[in-house]
Amino acid sequence: MYNIDQADTKTKRMGLVPRLLLGALLAGMGFTVNAAAAGAAFGGAGLIAAAEKEGKLVLYTANQLESEQDLVAAFNKRFPNVKVEIVRAPGSRLATRIETEVAANKLTADVIDMSDRGLVASFQEVFADYAPPNANLYPAKTKDLKNLWPKTSWGFVIAYNVPSGVEPPKSWKDLADSKYEGKVGIVVANSGGSTWTRAMFERQELGEDYWARLAANKPVLYPSGAPAASGIVRGEVLLGGVQSNAVIPSIKKGSPLKVVYPPEGIPVTTSVAGVVKTAAHPNAARLYMNWVLSQEGQSAWVTQGGGFSVLEGAPQPDGASASTKLWIPDAKEYIALRTQWISDWDKTFNHK
Structure with missing residues (x-):
C-alpha cells in the first residue's frame, strides 16, 4: 500500500516536488490524503477490501437496540457494503445464550459487546487477539480484560x-x-x-x-x-x-x-467488546470494531446515541461540559x- 507519511517525508527531504503535484499524483493513483488517512484509522485498505468481500457481521450486544441501530447506521454511511446483523438481549440473558452456544460449538457472533464485566469473565476465552489502531488513546482503567475494548x-x-x-x-x-x-x-x-x-x-x-x-x-x-x-x-x-x-x-x-x-x-459503564475467535466474518468484525473505537465512531455514539466516551478527545453529550x-x-x-x-x-x- 502506498504510504502517505513516507511520501510527505520524501517531499520535505527533497524540497523539489510541489505538494499540489504530489496530490495530483496520488489522485491519479486512486488515492487522496484524506481517504488514505481514514483507511489507516480503520485498519487499512486491505482490511476494508476483505471486510467488504465478507459483506456482513453478526453483533451480539446488551446495548439498547435503538442506540445500536443508530450506531450501525453511522457505520454504514462510511462502509455501506458491510451489513451488521444485530442480536440484542439484556446482559444476563445474552451471557446465557453465549455460554449455551459455546458449549454446543455453535457460537454465531462475530463481535460480542457486553455491559457487565463480571458476566464476560465466564466466557473470556472466546475472544481473539485484537487491539484497535488507536489503542493508546484509551485509559488503562478500561483495559483490564485482555482483547476487550470500551466500544460504548x-x-x-x-x-x-x-x-x-x-x-x-x-x-x-x-x-x-x-x-x-x-x-x-x-x-x-x-x-x-x-x-x-x-x-x-x-x-x-x-x-x-x-x-x-x-x-x-x-x-x-x-x-x-x-x-x-x-x-x-x-x-x-x-x-x-x-x-x-x-x-x-x-x-x-x-x-x-x-x-x-x-x-x-x-x-x-464502559462496555467490553471484542472479536470472536471463531468469527465467520473476522475482517468485517475487525473493521467494525476499528471504526466504532475510532474518533469518528465514538463521536457518532455520543452525538447520535446520547452516550459517553472515554476516548481521549471525544466529545461530550448535549448539555454536558468539560467540568462534567x-x-x-x-x-x-x-x-x-x-x-x-x-x-x-x-x-x-x-x-x-
Whole structure:
C-alpha cells in the first residue's frame, strides 16, 4: 500500500516536488490524503477490501437496540457494503445464550459487546487477539480484560418531565428528598452492568445510607432503562436516574424531558467488546470494531446515541461540559462487590 507519511517525508527531504503535484499524483493513483488517512484509522485498505468481500457481521450486544441501530447506521454511511446483523438481549440473558452456544460449538457472533464485566469473565476465552489502531488513546482503567475494548459507554443522568411542572433536581442526593416521594423512577440494580455501576456509585460516593433514604421515598422500580425512560415521558413517574442513551436521543426527537448532569458525578459503564475467535466474518468484525473505537465512531455514539466516551478527545453529550465529572468503577471492586451489594440493594428496596 502506498504510504502517505513516507511520501510527505520524501517531499520535505527533497524540497523539489510541489505538494499540489504530489496530490495530483496520488489522485491519479486512486488515492487522496484524506481517504488514505481514514483507511489507516480503520485498519487499512486491505482490511476494508476483505471486510467488504465478507459483506456482513453478526453483533451480539446488551446495548439498547435503538442506540445500536443508530450506531450501525453511522457505520454504514462510511462502509455501506458491510451489513451488521444485530442480536440484542439484556446482559444476563445474552451471557446465557453465549455460554449455551459455546458449549454446543455453535457460537454465531462475530463481535460480542457486553455491559457487565463480571458476566464476560465466564466466557473470556472466546475472544481473539485484537487491539484497535488507536489503542493508546484509551485509559488503562478500561483495559483490564485482555482483547476487550470500551466500544460504548453509558452514563447515568437524571431526567425529569418538564410539562409536569416538577421542580428540577440539582443532584443525586435530591432524589431522596421527601418532596419527590412516589415520583421517582429507578432501574433495579441487577438489570445489567450499567445499573450495577450506578448502585455501586451511590453507595461509595453518596453514602452508606443513601439507598435507605432513597427507598424511603417509595420509588417506582423498573426492569431496565428503556421502560424507566418511557415511564418518565408518560408521567408514571416525574423524574429519575436513567442511562443518557435512553433519553438524549428521544429528547432530540421531541420528548418532553430535560437532563441534569449531577455535580457528584456521572456513573459510567464502559462496555467490553471484542472479536470472536471463531468469527465467520473476522475482517468485517475487525473493521467494525476499528471504526466504532475510532474518533469518528465514538463521536457518532455520543452525538447520535446520547452516550459517553472515554476516548481521549471525544466529545461530550448535549448539555454536558468539560467540568462534567465521569465516575468509572474500580474493575476489581466491580466484580468482587457485585453479588453481595446487589443482594443488599434488593433487600433495601424490597425487590425480588
